[in-house]
Amino acid sequence: MAGNEWINSYLEAILDAGSSTKKRDDHVKLTKDAKFQHDNKQHQQQQQQLLKEEKPFSTTRYFVEEVITSFDESDLYRTWVKVIATRNSRERNNRLENMCWRIWHLARKKKQIAWDDARRLAKRRLEREQGRNDAADDLSELSEGEKEKGDPNVSEPIKNLSRINSDSQIWFDDTDKSKHLYIVLISMHGLVRGENMELGRDSDTGGQVKYVVELARALANTKGVDRVDLLTRQITSPEVDSSYGEPIEMLSCPSHATGSCGAYIIRIPCGPRDNYIAKESLWPHIPEFVDGALNHIVNMARALGDQLNGGKPTWPYVIHGHYADAGEVAAHLSGALNVPMVLTGHSLGRNKFEQLLKQGRLSKEAINATYKIMRRTEGEELGLDAAEMVVTSTMQEIEEQWGLYDGFDLKLERKLRVRRRRGVSCLGRYMPRMVVIPPGMDFSYVTTQDSLENDGDLMSLLGSDDRAQNKTHLPQIWSEIMRFFTNPHKPTILALSRPDPKKNVTTLLKAFGECQPLRELANLTLILGNRDDIEDMSSSSSVVLTTVLKLIDRYDLYGQVAYPKHHKQSEVPEIYRLAAKTKGVFINPALVEPFGLTLIEAAAYGLPVVATKNGGPVDILKVLNNGLLVDPHDQNAIADALLKLVADKNLWAECRKNGLRNIHRFSWTEHCRNYLSRVEHCRNRHPTSRLEIMTIPEEPMSDSLRDVEDISLRFSIDGDIKLNGEIDATARQKKIVEAFTRMASLNSNTGIVYSPGRRQMLFVIAADCYDSNGETTETFQAMIMNVMKDAGLCFGLGKIGFVLLTGSSFRETMQALSCCPVNIEDFDALVCNSGSEMYYPWKDMVADTDYEAHIAYRWPGENVRSMAMRLARTEDGAEDDITEYVAACSSRCYSYSIKPGAKTRRIDDLRQRLRMRGFRCNLVYTRAASRLNVVPLFASRIQALRYLSIRWAIDLSKVVLFVGEKGDTDYEDLLGGLHKTIVLKGTVAYGSGKLLRNEDNFKREDAVAQGNPNIKFVETSEGQNIAGALVALGIK
Helix, strand or coil: CHHHHHHHHHHHHHHHHCCCCHHHHHHHHHHHHHHCHHHHHHHHHHHHHHHHHCCCCCHHHHHHHHHHHHCCHHHHHHHHHHHHHCCCCCHHHHHHHHHHHHHHHHHHHHHHHHHHHHHHHHHHHHHHHHHHHHHHHHCCCCCHHHHHCCCCCCCCCHHHCCCCCCCCCCCCCCCCCCCCEEEEEECCCCCCCCCCCCCCCCCCCCHHHHHHHHHHHHHHCCCCEEEEEEEEECCCCCCCCHHHHCCEEEEECCCCCCCCCEEEEEEECCCCCCCCCCHHHCHHHHHHHHHHHHHHHHHHHHHHHHHHCCCCCCCCCEEEEEHHHHHHHHHHHHHHHCCCEEEECCCCHHHHHHHHHHHCCCCHHHHHHHHCHHHHHHHHHHHHHHCCEEEECCHHHHHHHHHHCCCCCHHHHHHHHHHHHCCCCCCCCCCCEEEECCCCECCCCCCHHHHCCCCCCCHHHHCCCCHHHHHCCCCHHHHHHHCCCCCCCCCEEEEECCCCHHHCHHHHHHHHHCCHHHHHHCEEEEECCCCCCHHHCCHHHHHHHHHHHHHHHHCCCCCCEECCCCCCHHHHHHHHHHHHHCCCEEEECCCCECCCHHHHHHHHCCCCEEEECCECHHHHHHHHCCEEEECCCCHHHHHHHHHHHHHCHHHHHHHHHHHHHHHHHHEHHHHHHHHHHHHHHHCCCCCCCCCCCCCCCCCCHHHHCCCHHHHHHHHCCCHHHHHHCCCCHHHHHHHHHHHHHHHHHHHHCCCCCCCHHHCCEEEEECCCCECCCCCECHHHHHHHHHHHHHHHHHHCCCCEEEEEECCCCHHHHHHHHHCCCCCHHHCCEEEEHHHCEEECCCCCCCCCHHHHHHCCCCCCHHHHHHHHHHHHECCCCCHHHEEECHHHCECCEEEEEECCCCCECCHHHHHHHHHHCCCCEEEEEECCCCEEEEEECCCCHHHHHHHHHHHCCCCHHHEEEEECCCCCCCHHHHCCCCCEEEEECCCCCCCCHHHCCCCCCCCHHHCCCCCCCCEEEECCCCHHHHHHHHHHCCCC
């Protein structure tokens, strides 16, 4: 019953907390700290949750959570029974009974959440295991025949390429000067600028911002790289500095750069123009960012091509997305441009989700509502689908974090790599290559003296006779730190982190306070962010700092521990120097450290280190060999490691020497060489030569005659400007004759009536008009007629191009259009089978082979044909619920017919199962959920529209999309972006949206921006209503 006594003391504390003063609160918490030193791990988890919620600290809530976390529900039940048995009429006892009952039920709810989570994880593990087993069965041991057979999907056998490791270098400055590379980096959220970065201003503006800015500069300084663009969101909010609203910011212009070369921050407008919004709210605005980024990249490719490549566009060498949101952007851009993509996760949503669920305080629904974890996870999964390479900081990130994702399995990835090296088919399966490339660092601020041996005695710096006079020459932060110490000459143990429970500073203090030899030999410096008043800080930060002050008082560490309130970012190097001058030690005792950048910074100044054995420090110390690893939960191990380094001067000197000798492995120069070598090795696909921007041809006379104004503009050429290189009157007359000759030729050959490069706008019809059986309705023909009629009346048909986007096959599309009183040649393009086929009726009726090659990336072909049909059926489904519809199949699309009333898996569930087996596809239910189309990863209606935008040089803001109120399962993709959208009410009666996502997945508002000014609704598809909507969208 000892546990029940502790519960009783907690309950009494809760009752007292309701009306207590601040003094009493402090006393109760101090009592708790004294009694529960053994429960430090659970205490840290509780404080971590408080940090995330950012709510004012509540002693009542603190104690309630301690009870729920620390005690089993059976103990709480016994306490409740005991309270009932001893109750009386006093109000306090009644409150105690009621409170005990409520806490007991909270504990039961927590247990239920944990149970549900365990069931979910078990089910997921079984699904993953089944998926891996399926893949393993197909990729079983190679036969002798297979070893000789090449992979048809690999143009050159990869076995001829040597494997790149951390020691081999392909990228050399003296051999790659002839390269003219254009690299695109994307970091969408936070406040990004080159100078005076506001790191720590909020959770979105942290180490990632510094990393991407320094990476852009370093890459631009690498020989062979001409241009680096760092794309981020443009913010014009009055809440932030005006510099974040500048469209372009130059980061660097290397000496070898010419013209527009160098490193630049490019800010792309997306979302609310005058609001700075958190990353969790950016998801609906990603399509707008993609379109804006695409416009910039295409324009820059043309400019660089004119400057460096003889007029041929210089497409990006690689597109690199940072974090989940930018990873999704990079995936879409990679698919639209057909260039390689690299992904860096920085922190991963699924890992965070599992940690929050293990705590048992928040349900899955609550976590998703707060952090948009499901949406974030899907962005990361899409990044894995598209990425050639994933850059990680440590092996721990690969094995324990990325290993949680459907789209990556380390064993399967290695098996596929072996098969590719042998030139053997991978049977349509792909896994991105995971590589460990630690973040680089700028060591320019490290002086020569920092790396030289010296006695580190502050006596020579302070002076023994005239200390006050010499002290004025010391850095201000040194004086601020040393004022805490009775003896500032002792070695300094330095810890530098946020006041975050995960950083485990309290365990460090206990280790220091309880080790008398260590206290006699060294001082302790704690740099825990900046603060004015602890009471004004977030709840978790204030709890950590309050605990630090109490521990200092408990162990009587006054004169031995420094904890300055303020420091500048520019003073951090001086803090490291002070610790090194005293022959001190740097420590990172975090419970888990994803990487450990501070360890590298400390090594650059010659400081030996003690670091947690959980996470990135393991890999860092393996390279640097300059310190010791410890269990962060073992305060005795921490004290022993610190004492060993401080007391053994030979060991200290050896660790210092090793760190300084190996620190170059973490320089930006080394990082960029390693990075570019890895990218070169993983570039299985190159910028396709097929993707060319169409030059706008001279306008044919047959079309010019439709507009008298166009004729006058075309032929009003002044013969007096001959000296400036223009044609004279004689040449003008010759061109007029040639134009009429071409007109006659065109009239005699009606096969080609115009070139789409002339179009000023595109009207795109994407309304999915089907009845309950999946057959095209008459509304489809009426809508086309009204759209074309209204466009002709308002703009003139010669200026407007028409495109049809549909999930139906080409044969079905032609059949539907045959009932419509329009000429098929009036369409510039027909995009069929959910974006997997493209036809140009004005040219011929043959599928565009260039487009087929463009979308072929990672298409599994025949390997997925039977697998998709099998996985789409539910466990209790009949064999004939889903059957292959051969008439609609093509080389880039497998279509399956769904029996009316049959149960099939939703898109997110089916995609997950295919990912687990290494297949990367796009899935669309169409024709009122009566058809399933399996198409290549980046074959979609919206991606087809981006492809045409590039080929025909039409800005996406000049595109108007006509849709219904519902549609195929790719309907949401059509609603976002720079294009204008007109929703025609009443045109679509049946959609397929019910088969898009499961109920526990993210919601539509996480994918489609609410209140989008580019979307207008009209009651019917009649011309008058359409014209009014066009005017409302600013199209005149």
